Amino acid sequence: MAGHSKFKNIMHRKGAQDKKKAKAFTRAVKEIIVAAKTGMPDPNFNPRLRTAIITAKQANLPKDRIDNAIKKATSATDGINYEEIRYEGYGPGGVAIIVETLTDNKNRTASDVRSTFSKHGGALGEQGSVGYMFRKVGYIVYEEKDIDKNKIIELAIELEVDDCIDEDGVVEILCNTEKYSETIETLEQKFGKPLESEVKWISDIMVELDEENNEKILKLLDALDNLDDVQSVNSNCKFIN
Numbered sequence: 001m002a003g004h005s006k007f008k009n010i011m012h013r014k015g016a017q018d019k020k021k022a023k024a025f026t027r028a029v030k031e032i033i034v035a036a037k038t039g040m041p042d043p044n045f046n047p048r049l050r051t052a053i054i055t056a057k058q059a060n061l062p063k064d065r066i067d068n069a070i071k072k073a074t075s076a077t078d079g080i081n082y083e084e085i086r087y088e089g090y091g092p093g094g095v096a097i098i099v100e101t102l103t104d105n106k107n108r109t110a111s112d113v114r115s116t117f118s119k120h121g122g123a124l125g126e127q128g129s130v131g132y133m134f135r136k137v138g139y140i141v142y143e144e145k146d147i148d149k150n151k152i153i154e155l156a157i158e159l160e161v162d163d164c165i166d167e168d169g170v171v172e173i174l175c176n177t178e179k180y181s182e183t184i185e186t187l188e189q190k191f192g193k194p195l196e197s198e199v200k201w202i203s204d205i206m207v208e209l210d211e212e213n214n215e216k217i218l219k220l221l222d223a224l225d226n227l228d229d230v231q232s233v234n235s236n237c238k239f240i241n
Contacts, residue, residue, distance in 0.1 A: 021059075027231050028056035029069045030102045034082050036073035050181045051199060058197055080104060087113045088130045091122040091220045093213035095237040096130035098201045103229040112227050120220035133236060134201040137162065138180030140173040140187060141196040147171070152191055159183050170195065174202070203236035214239060 031052040039046035043053055049070075056066050072080075082102040087110075091097050097117075103109040117124045142152055149171050156164040156173050161183060163174040175183045177199050184197050209217060217237050224233045 024059040025061050025065070027102075028052070028059050028061045029065060030082055031231065032056060032066060032069040033073040033080070034084065034102055036070045037081075041070050041074045047178065047181060051177075054181055054184055055198060058193070085109060086127060086131075087124060088127055089117050089122055089124040090130065091117070091120070091235065091237075092216035093207060093209045093237070095207050095209070095213075095217050095235050096133050096203065096205075097122070097221070097224070097233065097235045098131065098134055099224055099230055100232045101227075101229045102231050105229075109227075109229040112229065113224065116223045116227065117220070120223055121216055122220050133205045134203045134234065136177055136199065136201050138173075138175040138177055138183060139196070139198055139200050139202070140175070140184055140194050142171045142173075142187075142191060142194050144169050144171060146195075147191045152187070155187065155190060156183075159186060198232075200232065201234040206236050206238050208238045 032049065035046060035049035035052040039048060041049070043050035053066055082104055083106055085101050085103060085106055087099040087101065089097050089099075099113055101109050101113070114124045116122075142149075144166075149166060152171055152173075153164050153166065156171075159175070159179070159182070161173050161175040161179075163172075165172040165174075173183070173187070180199055184194070187194065214237075217235070218239070221233055221235060224230055
């Protein structure tokens with residue numbers, strides 16, 4: 001199957017996020033609340049909620065917090081309403097960036113995202129300005145040292161995933177977002193918890209950076225990732241190792 005490994009790029013983002021456990025929990029809770037509000041509170045009949053719960057478990061969010069988030073979403077006394085807003089823009093070196101947010105104050109969020117882009121040499125664009133370069137996929141990674149790579153590739157093909165990449169000591173699996181829950185659950189039953197799994201935006205149009213812009217884009221991505229209302233930050237840059 002054709003490969004276009006993004007693993008080295010994504011490990012930078014994962015490394016930063018692993019140090020922010022509390023924020024990872026907050027993001028997971030917010031997504032569960034929104035998913036439960038926009039559909040049925042039963043994950044068996046709400047694919048988005050099912051995915052949100054899987055993501056929360058990957059972040060090691062305790063079960064009682066998952067249950068409480070669902071109860072909060074369905075409570076008549078819960079007055080919190082999060083709005084989903086996606087921002088698109090460019091960073092140093094022409095890197096395309098997609099920022100997904102969940103906010104209860106869109107004016108605050110827009111101001112924070114815009115000023116962060118500007119402060120770090122980027123520019124916020126209109127929605128759609130870079131989105132055409134990306135596609136949203138289920139993304140699952142296993143380290144080859146932890147699994148039989150031939151067996152996991154065979155199972156991935158049986159599950160009719162979009163792509164399976166054997167490269168840099170890992171196996172990356174890309175699947176349709178609608179099949180993400182089924183795919184990750186089947187893989188986990190046979191091979192255990194993956195190194196990484198999430199629903200994310202990826203691009204086949206990657207931008208190579210020089211050393212100066214490499215440092216600038218790292219600072220911009222980290223600053224965006226640190227904003228309270230931001231759920232995810234995705235770009236099409238190739239980091240310098």
